[in-house]
Every structure is written in structure tokens, then in C-alpha cells.
Amino acid sequence: MQLRNRAAYGFLAPYLLIFAAFWIWPIISSFLMSFQNTRVNPWVFSFGANWGRLFNDPAFYNALKNTMIILIIQVPVMITLATIMAVLLNSPLLKARGLFRFAFFAPVVVGEVAYAAVFRLMFNLDFGIINKLLNGIGIASISWFAEAPAAMALLIIAVTWRWAGYNAIIILAGLQSIPGDVYEAATLDRVSKIRQFIYITLPLLKPIILFCVILSIIGSMQLFTEPFLITNRGGPGGGTETLGLFLYRQGFTSLNFGYASAIAYTMAALAILISLLNLWVGRDEK
Amino acid sequence: MSSQSRSTLIRSLSLHAVLIPLAIVWLFPLWMMFVFATMPDYGIFSPQIELLPSTHFFENLSNLQADTDFIRALMISISVAIVYTILSVLLTSMAGWALARYHFIGKSLVVAIILGTITLPYFVVVIPQFIMVAREFKMANTWIALIVPPLFNSLGVLFMRQAFSMMPAELFDAARVEGVKEWQIFLRIALPLARPTMAALAIILFLASWNNYLWPLLINSRPGMLTAPVALGTLIGLTKVSWGGIMAGAVMLTAPILIIFILLQRHFIAGIAAGAIK
Numbered sequence: 001m002q003l004r005n006r007a008a009y010g011f012l013a014p015y016l017l018i019f020a021a022f023w024i025w026p027i028i029s030s031f032l033m034s035f036q037n038t039r040v041n042p043w044v045f046s047f048g049a050n051w052g053r054l055f056n057d058p059a060f061y062n063a064l065k066n067t068m069i070i071l072i073i074q075v076p077v078m079i080t081l082a083t084i085m086a087v088l089l090n091s092p093l094l095k096a097r098g099l100f101r102f103a104f105f106a107p108v109v110v111g112e113v114a115y116a117a118v119f120r121l122m123f124n125l126d127f128g129i130i131n132k133l134l135n136g137i138g139i140a141s142i143s144w145f146a147e148a149p150a151a152m153a154l155l156i157i158a159v160t161w162r163w164a165g166y167n168a169i170i171i172l173a174g175l176q177s178i179p180g181d182v183y184e185a186a187t188l189d190r191v192s193k194i195r196q197f198i199y200i201t202l203p204l205l206k207p208i209i210l211f212c213v214i215l216s217i218i219g220s221m222q223l224f225t226e227p228f229l230i231t232n233r234g235g236p237g238g239g240t241e242t243l244g245l246f247l248y249r250q251g252f253t254s255l256n257f258g259y260a261s262a263i264a265y266t267m268a269a270l271a272i273l274i275s276l277l278n279l280w281v282g283r284d285e286k
Numbered sequence: 287m288s289s290q291s292r293s294t295l296i297r298s299l300s301l302h303a304v305l306i307p308l309a310i311v312w313l314f315p316l317w318m319m320f321v322f323a324t325m326p327d328y329g330i331f332s333p334q335i336e337l338l339p340s341t342h343f344f345e346n347l348s349n350l351q352a353d354t355d356f357i358r359a360l361m362i363s364i365s366v367a368i369v370y371t372i373l374s375v376l377l378t379s380m381a382g383w384a385l386a387r388y389h390f391i392g393k394s395l396v397v398a399i400i401l402g403t404i405t406l407p408y409f410v411v412v413i414p415q416f417i418m419v420a421r422e423f424k425m426a427n428t429w430i431a432l433i434v435p436p437l438f439n440s441l442g443v444l445f446m447r448q449a450f451s452m453m454p455a456e457l458f459d460a461a462r463v464e465g466v467k468e469w470q471i472f473l474r475i476a477l478p479l480a481r482p483t484m485a486a487l488a489i490i491l492f493l494a495s496w497n498n499y500l501w502p503l504l505i506n507s508r509p510g511m512l513t514a515p516v517a518l519g520t521l522i523g524l525t526k527v528s529w530g531g532i533m534a535g536a537v538m539l540t541a542p543i544l545i546i547f548i549l550l551q552r553h554f555i556a557g558i559a560a561g562a563i564k
Contacts, residue, residue: 008388015381026414111497114536173559
């Protein structure tokens with residue numbers, strides 16, 4: 001090894017120090033904690049205290065069910081919307097491009113607390129603008145916070161609003177990296193724009209869309225702030241309690257760190273499993 | 287020729303017929319945030335449809351200040367975000383430089399582990415982080431607790447590494463021949479060249495710190511040490527609280543970052559799109 005290459009360790013050291021202390025050690029530590037009963041002092045090894053309990057806990061299955069419903073509906077809806085936004089924003093015929101980009105990308109910079117507050121007011125049963133507008137077109141008011149299916153729909157709407165633009169930015173960058181001459185032959189052969197999109201654009205975009213899907217799965221798997229603030233701690237009656245919120249309650253309200261760690265590792269395993277499933281479904285069949 | 291221009295016109299019209307309603311729906315919550323922030327509480331909870339701003343913004347702000355010390359929380363959030371951004375850009379630039387321009391033992395292992403953390407849920411590390419900082423170091427409600435644990439950033443390092451590895455090697459070799467030290471090459475030659483990448487990264491990191499909610503919620507719960515999102519979040523769901531005030535606070539959190547977004551849109555988008563570039 002050349003002498004000058006030793007300098008690399010100096011440049012890397014501060015970053016690795018933070019990484020080791022606040023990531024590597026916690027990854028190991030929470031894995032170990034998931035096998036410990038942390039409600040006795042000192043903590044003792046116990047498989048049943050956390051893992052045994054987890055698979056018999058109706059609250060866990062409720063949170064798992066809610067998280068999966070949100071994930072299965074929200075991720076495809078959002079990625080479809082984001083793809084449409086990106087394709088339309090990429091059109092050479094578009095006027096006032098800056099304004100449309102602002103409209104779709106602005107939610108990306110809005111903090112979770114700020115948008116949670118707005119959504120709570122907009123969807124209020126009696127005074128919310130959404131119900132007033134629904135009434136205006138002859139639809140009865142929906143009690144967004146008192147009925148579990150409506151509350152779930154509200155969470156899905158909120159998360160989609162917040163994150164569609166983020167994914168559209170990534171997909172748009174992918175679209176812009178497709179060279180224009182790919183389409184030239186197709187245009188000369190009078191292949192319609194829609195067929196060009198299905199047979200040329202989509203296959204080229206597939207890796208990027210898969211990347212967005214996996215990022216979104218990991219994100220939605222950890223959904224916490226929205227059910228915490230918008231639907232008031234997973235209400236009504238646990239109807240929107242997600243795995244993230246369930247973990248927060250166990251870890252930071254009941255201070256049962258071992259049980260919370262088991263939930264965290266379950267989330268990680270599910271995220272990896274679903275991501276792999278997506279990679280498998282989206283693989284190139286050659 | 288005329289049929290071609292007619293079909294272009296139809297395509298353009300249908301494009302805007304889809305985009306304009308979608309854009310209105312997307313802007314609507316932001317618009318309502320500003321409208322609510324300027325309305326008195328009786329206006330927010332009136333049976334009429336109110337879509338236009340009123341004049342009670344500063345009244346709402348003082349109501350908010352009466353509910354929680356929001357100005358102090360804003361000051362804490364701004365200070366934390368600035369210090370965090372500077373430290374994090376420096377750390378990730380140094381590490382990115384090391385990974386881009388040197389050969390050393392363990393390099394591919396370091397890159398593999400950093401990449402691996404991208405898919406890991408944050409909840410896996412947040413519990414031990416909390417135990418370590420709050421219980422073992424007894425550092426809850428401190429500035430260090432707010433700033434240091436979130437410093438690790440995987441995408442930032444990969445982003446910086448990519449920027450450094452695209453620079454021509456002759457640039458640095460020429461300096462080495464003249465006996466310039468490695469850290470001077472980094473500070474004087476590499477960093478200035480990486481300025482656009484650092485700008486994009488800094489904006490994303492600032493935004494992440496400014497909006498961070500879960501970690502400050504867990505670690506800084508003492509009144510007087512709350513960040514602005516946490517201070518505002520504690521009011522949501524309380525009964526005797528000014529909703530106009532909460533919305534004024536939401537505007538105070540959102541407006542500065544929206545202005546930065548409008549001014550530096552290109553850097554913002556570059557930073558976010560970098561998440562997709564391997």
C-alpha cells in the first residue's frame with residue numbers, strides 16, 4: 001500500500017466513528033435486546049418475552065394489518081401518479097413548466113407536522129373544507145377521524161400528497177436520461193405516443209420505478225408521524241395504528257425496549273422480503 | 287402540415303386538461319395552510335366555505351406564542367439545522383473523498399455496509415440510540431443530543447464520492463509532485479471543485495434537520511429545549527388551543543423552506559434525484 005493511501009483513514013475516521021457509535025452498535029444492540037426481557041433488572045435472555053409474545057399479540061396483528069393495507073394501496077397509487085406527473089412534466093408541449101413543477105414538488109419540502117395540522121383541519125367532520133366541498137356536489141359528510149376505513153383512506157391520501165412529487169423527481173431524472181434518438185425511429189414509423197410510452201419508455205424506466213417502489217415500501221413500512229398526528233395516535237381505537245406507532249408505544253411509552261426491538265427487526269425483515277419480492281417480479285426475463 | 291399542427295394542439299390541450307386540475311389539487315393543502323394561518327379561530331370553524339386569506343396572521347402568531355414558546359423553538363431549530371448541515375457536509379465530504387480517491391484495505395467492505403444501511407428501517411437503530419444518549423450518557427435535552435446522532439448519512443457519502451471520483455486525477459497528481467500535503471489537496475483543490483454537489487447536499491441535509499420530528503420528539507422533551515416541529519406537534523390534538531396559531535406556526539415552518547426551494551430549485555432537485563443515481 002502506498003504511503004499516501006494511509007491518509008484515507010484520516011479522512012474516513014470521523015465519519016466511521018459516528019457510523020460505528022450510532023448505527024453499527026445500535027444494529028447489534030437492538031438485535032440482542034430483542035432476545036432479552038428488558039422489564040426486569042438486570043435484563044435477562046428470554047425468547048418468549050418478546051418474540052414469543054409478538055406472534056400472539058393481537059395488537060401486533062392489528063398494526064401489521066393496517067400497515068400492509070396502507071402499503072398495498074398507497075405505494076402503487078403513488079408510484080402510478082408520480083410516473084404520470086413525471087411523463088407529463090417532461091412533455092415538450094408543456095407551458096408554465098416552472099409552475100407545475102412547483103405544484104408537484106413543493107409538498108416534498110413541507111414538514112410532517114405542518115402538513116399533519118393542515119390535513120386535520122381540511123378533513124374535519126363539521127368544519128372541514130373537504131366535507132363542505134363534498135356536500136356541495138351532493139355527497140354526505142364523511143367522518144374521516146371516527147371511522148377506521150375513512151381514517152385509513154385519509155392517511156393514504158395524505159402520504160400520497162406528501163411523497164408523489166418526491167418520486168416524480170426521481171422518475172423525471174430517469175426520463176431525461178433516455179436519449180431522444182430512441183424515439184426517432186418510432187416516430188418515423190408513426191408509432192403513437194402512447195404505444196411509444198408502453199413499449200419504449202416504461203421498459204427503460206423499470207429499474208428507476210423499482211427503486212422508487214422499494215424506497216416507498218421502506219418508507220410506508222415505517223409510517224409513524226401521520227397516524228401519530230393526523231389520526232390522533234392511531235385512532236379511532238387503533239384503527240390506523242401502524243407498526244411504527246405500535247413500536248413507539250411499546251418502546252417509548254411503555255419503555256419496553258426488548259419488545260420494541262423485536263418489532264423493529266420484524267419491520268426490517270418485512271421490508272427486505274417485500275423488496276426482494278419486487279425485485280423478483282421486476283427481473284429481466286432473458 | 288395543418289393536420290399535424292392540429293394534432294399537436296389537441297395533444298397540448300389534453301396535456302393541460304390533465305395537469306391543471308392535478309396541480310390545483312396538489313397546491314390546495316398549501317394554499318389552505320396560508321388561508322387558515324390568516325383566519326381567526328371562528329373563521330376556521332365557520333360553516334361557510336372560506337377560501338380566501340383574512341388578516342389575522344400576527345394575532346395567530348401571538349396566540350401560538352401564548353400556547354408554547356415558539357420563537358425559542360424556531361431559534362433552536364435554525365441553530366441545530368445550521369450546525370448539523372455544516373458538520374454533516376464536512377464529514378460526508380471527507381469520507382466521500384477517501385472512498386473516491388484512495389486505495390486501502392477494507393474499502394469495499396465500508397462501501398458495502400454503508401449501502402446496506404439504506405434499506406434498513408430507522409426504527410432498528412433509534413431504540414439503542416435513545417438508550418445510549420438518554421440513559422447511559424444522560425444527555426437528553428442537550429444540543430449535542432439533537433445534532434450528533436443524526437450525523438450519519440449514507441446517501442450523502444455516495445453522492446460526494448461520485449462527485450470526487452469524476453474529477454481528473456492529473457489535477458491532484460500535479461499537486462502531489464509539488465509536495466502539497468493530502469489534506470491541503472482536499473481542502474484547496476477538491477472541495478472548491480465539488481461546490482455544486484456540496485450545495486445540493488447541504489440543502490437536502492438542512493431540510494432533513496429542519497423537518498426532523500421523531501428523534502427530537504424522543505430526546506428533547508423538556509419545555510425550552512423543544513425544536514419547532516416538536517413544539518407545534520405537542521399542540522395538535524389538545525383541546526384548548528388556538529388552531530389559527532398552529533397554522534401560523536405551520537406557515538413559519540414551511541414558508542422559509544418554500545422560499546429556499548423556489549430560489550434553489552435546481553440544487554434541490556439534483557439532491558433528491560441523486561438518490562436514484564448509483
